[in-house]
Amino acid sequence: MIGSVRRRGLGLRARITLLATGLVAAVSCILLWLGWLLVGEVLTEVPQYPPGNLIRVNGVDVEAAQLADALRDNAREQVLEVGAIAFLCVVLAVLTLSWSITGRVLAPLHRVTATARRLSAESLGERIDFEGARDEVAELADTFDEMLARLEAAFDSQRRFVANASHELRTPLAVIRTELDVTLADPDADVAELRRMAAVVQDATRRAAQLVEALLLLAKTDAVGLAVREPVDLAVVVESAWRSARTEAASRGLDVTMHTEPVLVMGDPALLERVAGNLLENAVRHNVDEGWIRVHADSDAENARLTVAASGPVIPAERVAELLEPFSRGGTGRTAQSGAGLGLSIVRAAVAAHGGRVMVEPVPNGGMSVGVSLPVAP
8 A cells, every 4th residue: 555654764762872872972072172182281381391401201202392292292192092992982881771771661662562563453452561660651551551441442332332233223124125025925915915014114114213313313422412501491301201101101001100390400402301201211111011100300409310210020230231231121132122222322322411420220129210410500
């Protein structure tokens, strides 16, 4: 792929080593030059001897008048010889130490890079687990591990969501295809048979449309958040949402008790009505005939609470947390004909967008209680 491979220059380890070595070499050169100047200045102050006298310096006879120059040149030559050897030793030592130390310091970065290169959607469980000194490199490694944990959770959630959505959409589509194939294969199909087939197809398409609408609402709530923020009375929202569920509740003979106080919260009225509507619809659909529903709304100085409790099948305590996941239904299978299994998922996403939380508890003798806590309007 064009542009996918970049030319790589000197690595960070080599650059740091060269920088440290260059700085030490430059400082050493300056010190050597200063030593060379200082020796020359000191030896210009030697005593002056009468002209015509010879003085032996390093086996060579030198005129007394030239003694200072000879000593200075000789001293500077020795400074250069010894200084050059010391310079080479210092540069080599710094080069070796810099290369070794930077290698150890940058080792965690190589581990981060190697882990990132190995990553794919199937290997997000890998971690660096850095155990060295708690410095900036350790902070980078820990941040990378936290990012991997978030990515792994997001990928797992996405896999489950896509798999469940595919399964749920496949069910009504399979019903539609089967009905069409069977009816079209029957040459003696009359108007009654066609009407029966049309009714089945209509019901299946309705279920598919409800599922798609719920998926879009859930995705929009998770990604965009609140589009509107205004004071909303929970009592009014509950009353409006109850109109849609009242008929079905009456047909099943449910005993409904409501105690709602005027409670103002800040949020999206349509989304909060969807929250109340989903809670009430779940309470009706997953109830038992001649069962009961209790709705309670109140508030304190900081939070508003809406609780919907209902009778129903017994739900094991270990399954309570699963009920907030997409396509999970209390007491029924994933492919149940009633609902899409997204009601509580939408409630959780919408409440989270309002800065609140959802609490789900099983009722001891069967049923479930769902509580919503939202910040009150200032």
